[in-house]
Amino acid sequence: MLQTIRDKSSGWMAFTILGLVIITMAFFGVESYFSPKIETYSAKIEGPAKFWIWGKQVREIPQDRFQRRFEQARQAERSRQGDAFDSARFEAIQSKREVLDRLIDEEVLAMAAERDGITIGEAEVAAELKQMEEFQVNGQYSADQYRLGLAARGMTHGQFMATVAADMASRTVPGEVAATGLATDAELEAYLVLARQERDVELIDLPTPAAPEAPTDEALKAWYDSHGDRYTKPEQVAVEYVEIDGATLEVPTVVDEQTLRQRYDEQRRRYVTEPVRTAAHILVSVPADADEAEVEAARERAQALADQAREPGADFAALARENSDDVGSRADGGMLGPIEAGVFEGPFQDALFGLDEVGQVADPARTPEGWHVIQLADLEPGSERSFDEVRGEIEAEYLATERDRVYSDLGNRLIERIYRDPTALAPAAKEVGLEVKRTGLFARDAGEGIAAMAEVRQAAFADAQRVDRQVSDAVEIGPNHLVVLHVVEVEPAALIPFEEVREQVRADLVADSLSKASEKQAQALLERARAGESFADLASDVGRTVAELPALTRQSPLPPMLLEEAFRLSAPTGDAPSVGMVRLGADRHALVRVTAVREGEVGELDDATRDALRQQLAQARAVVEAEAYVRALRRQYTVTVAEDRL
Template identity: 85%
Template sequence: MLQTIRDKSSGFLAFTILGLVIITMAFFGVDSYFSPKIETYSAKIEGPAKFWIWGKQVREIPQDRFQRRFEQARQAARDRQGEGFDSARFESIDSKREVLDRMIDEEVMAMVAERDGIAIGEGEVAAELKRMEEFQVNGQYSADQYRLGLAARGLSHGQFMATVAADMASRTVPGQVASTGLATDDELEEALTLAREQRDLELIDLPTPAAPEAPTEEALKAWYDSHGERYTRPEHVAIEYVEIDGATLDVPTVVDEQTLRQRYQDQRGRYVTEPVRSAAHILVSVSADADEAEVEAARERAQALADQARQPGADFAALAAEHSDDIGSKADGGLLGPIEAGLFEGPFQDALFGLEEVGQVADPARTPEGWHVIQLADLTPGSERTFEEVREEIEAEFLATERDRIYSDLGNQLIERVYRDPTALAPAAEATGLELKRSAVFSRDAGDGIAAMPEVREAAFADPQRVERQVSDAIEIGPNHLVVLHVVEVEPAALIPFEEVRERVRADLVADALSKASEAQAEALLERALAGESFADLASEVGRTVAELPGVTRQSQLPPLLIEEAFRLSAPDEDAASAGIVRLGADRHALVRVTEVREGELGELDQATREALRQQLVQARATVEAEAYIRALRRQYTVTVAEDRL
């Protein structure tokens, strides 16, 4: 048997197969045959291969990143809609796909920028950072604010610069496409006419139908079984954590005098300022190869100018403008601005710093450029705060610095111990003398105590912590305040028992029945209105009156869905009514009818207003064109969405 296998495994074909197996293992490793990969992405984007099956661009959108973005979208919708926010409706798969699609577009643009080699220079990135409002104080870029912002994000300067550069690169081409948007005069006229169009409406606010009969137990259970996603308790976790709060650390309260005096000497530049001198000069240039006679002649000319400048009432600026050979300063009357010691060494500095009164002129000073006639244009006296004057300030700063040092040392010790064993937090807590605490279970969206902080929940539900059970990195939750956590318990998402949510099920079922009944009532009345029955008769039948809404425009302060439906309907004619249904609430509908349409009047619009509206139209068209460009690019990539993980 073995000899047969040996005989069959020789030859060119066998060696070819063996070579392919070796190559495969070299690229993917033996482990890939025995360790199945667990997919955790919400979406995966794959580009075309550069060579056969190699060189593909592949990016994934992890579940935790999608969940964070979806939660941000939820909060934005809640803030925007207020009491009208419907959490259950927002949880629909359509809402989730809308958020995920935006993330996919962003990834595709980043992949295109990477593929096409679009790079952003450091200067452009730095300019972009200085334009970001979160790094500004009173409208101006603040380096301190920038450092605080990076600390809150947990990023280094290099990491953040790379992130901003990648984002700018991904927006480069869509931005260029958008910049090509334009609008002709005819298009502007048409858009303005539509925007200022007026419509007269009639509205019947329909009553909510009577409550249905109390649902049976069978109906409740059937609803519960078919709407399990509404009654699923989300995944919960519990954590062990240690917390370092700089405000509660034990620090020295007394500092010896010698330490304070030494700190004063080390930082003396903060408390002692040297006088600031501003200079003006007249240059009498001397060429590098000038002989002694030429040098002396230049000196005599400079001396004459100095003597002239010292005369009562002399105008040094006028002399500089007329006689100075320094092209850069003569137009400003020879002004050089503030000059610190060391900026000009040798005779120039000696001459300037030998002057003691504003307006005083020194004898000519020689430099390689020639002879300088120097005037002390301004003198700001220096100042000095003695040790006794700043002692309390130095002591307070020293104690604050000590608090920062102790906080930093303790944090470093904790992280170092965690790195030694990232699978358990208790040893690190014991080694550093910190209390190991435990939280109650909490969800991705809400928690109590330490879990009330979004940063903590985000870290706890990240895959390395929730799935792999690793100890987290330090999480900055405030100035000199950090948390390190370890997930110790995971409760999977589970259907809440029927008995616990019976009343919720009853309320949801009744609300759904009312909604359907209201919609059915509206559809039946609309059918009759379209068949020719008057709005007045229909309103009377349901105990309502017809509300007249004249001169409605797209900008009118009415419910958005009403405006949308009113301007979706066609203009009325003699053969057919122009009517539709508007949903005003979960169980409230209205009938709306267009009775007259009037074109917008444009005569009173001045040129400035027209131009501003043209720019709005250009921007709208640019946005549409950029979106079309992104959709075209998406067709070049393969997108896989894990619907079951949304």
């Protein structure tokens, strides 16, 4: 038997199989056979393979990223709708898919930019940074504000530049597509005629049908059984928690003079404003695959431009407009604006900061984009603030830093203790001197006290806390304000007993009956109107009169659904009536009849108004075309959505 196995395990087929196994392990690692990958993405996007099954782009949208974006969308919608916001409806899968689709579109655009080799130059990224409002003070770019922004993000200058460049690259093609949106004079005329159209309308506001007979207990129970989701109490949890609020921590309130002076000396650079240099440049681009001869030819051309710019009376801006290969700054005469040290690195920065006089032009500087001829267009002198000028500022910062240190130290000690035993919160809280508090039961979408915060509810209903009963990580609920929680009680979702909701069931059943009766009544009258019966007779049959609404426009002060129906109906032709039905409320309908349509009068419009309207039409078309581009792009990628993880 052993000899048979030996015979079967030798030969070309055995060696072929062994080779395939070795190749598989080389690519994927032997651990893949013993440690199956656990998928945690909300969506995965895959591009086509470049060669058989290799070389395809793959990106994932993690669950935490989706949850953050969904929570942002929830807060935005809550702010927009106010008291009318329906949290349960917003939790529907349709809302989640809309948010996820926007994230998928962003990833697809980024993947397409990467695939097509779209890159953004340093000059363009720097110009974009200077336009970001978060880095501006009084409408002007501030280097100090930029540094604070980077610190808040926990990013270096290079990392942030790369992030902005990637975002700009992903928006390049959609932006170019949108820029092609045009509107002709004929389209503008057609739009104006339609937008200013007037309609004469007749309306019958139908009465709510009589209330049905009181439903029997059998009917109530049948409704309750078939609509159990309406009468189900959602899953609820209660948590124990500890809270660290930096604003309430005890810290020193007085700082000695020596400490403040030492801090001033250590941070002296903060109070020194470096000269601000405004630069203009002319770019002589060099292809990435250029040989030495091409590079040298470009350098000679750049040197000739530099020599020309140094001649008395030379117009650098005119030279840039005529000769620069940088499309982003060429129209502005090569102007790049104020540039701080560190925005550009390497030869460009060395050349610019080697200039001392306004109007001075440096020798060409080499970057991956090509050769730059740089002019110092403006130079604002720096300044220095004395210790006495900034003493109050230093003292306030020192005390704030001490508060941050105490807060951070307390939080770190708490988390380190929890890591040693993540199944209990009380021992860790006792060790660091914090009080353990407890909430009442709360659901995923609503709570009181600390549970009113979405971040707390999200942490409480995470599987690690709700199912495994682990103590949570620190949950940031504000600046220097965190909560750590431990789920101590879980009440599963359960159907509320019928007797407890009998009156609600009765109200829901009656309301549903009235709604259906109202729609049935309106539908029957609509059919009679379509058959040719007069509105006056129909109104008389239901004890109503016909309301005449002459010269309606799309801006008339009427309920939106009524205007929508009035302008959706076709114009009346011959004996064919133009009638429709609209729901005005849960148990209230109306019949609408269009009796006349008059095309809008364009009238005389000044050129400025026509240009503004044409621009609006072009922008609307641009949005549609950009969206069409994204939809077409998505068809090139395979998108897998994990709806069970949304």
